[in-house]
Amino acid sequence: MTASKLSNFPQIWELLKKEYPDPQPALHFKNPLELLVATILSAQSTDVQINKVTSELFKKYRSVFDYADADISELEKDIYSTGFYRNKAKHLQQSARVIIEDFGGEVPSKMEDLLKLPGVARKTANIVLARGFGVKAGIAVDTHVKRLATRLGFTENKDPVKIEKDLMELVDRNEWDDFSLTLILHGRNVCFARKPACGQCVVHHLCPSSINPISKQL
């Protein structure tokens, strides 16, 4: 929590906003249920892979009852290529049953309720709340947000919940959702996990982790 590193935040965020105006989610969905399902499936997978699976899945499973009553091994096959398919199938079915039994069959729109669904923690809940219901409950911290927030010096914490808290203090509440999406886009396009392309980064001169030694000074 050193003030020197955090001081770059306003400039970095302004430049990233200019680089990614109107960032949009990559997952395809038409309603809160589809968003919830796609986000549960997205764990440790790519959105390209998830969209490939959900384009068929959403034709077959149209309501929470379709998931609740599904044959579990059939559901596992239907989501197989997303990875972690046993856990995810179980989570989808059990979440659907909780939604039916405790929430009147409607995907809940409160953080407290979403966290009662198996397979849903803060990252997934934040996405569903922000994009599904327009509720600003927090900032979705996924692997990209975690990596970039650390590299850019926005946090020194490693626990996603603590990182989220740090970010919520830095970012204006109205920009929470855009902030997540922007960091994800920049992480996918430039600030790669393995070999960040600092030479192509619009904020490399402000980044404490920039690999380019020339532009780090001044």
Added chain:
DNA sequence: CTCCCGATAT
């Protein structure tokens, strides 16, 4: 902390 796990890029 470990485990879950397939698809893709390097």
Added chain:
DNA sequence: ATATCAGGAG
């Protein structure tokens, strides 16, 4: 062959 991907549960 290994690292990584809109993570979460036990």
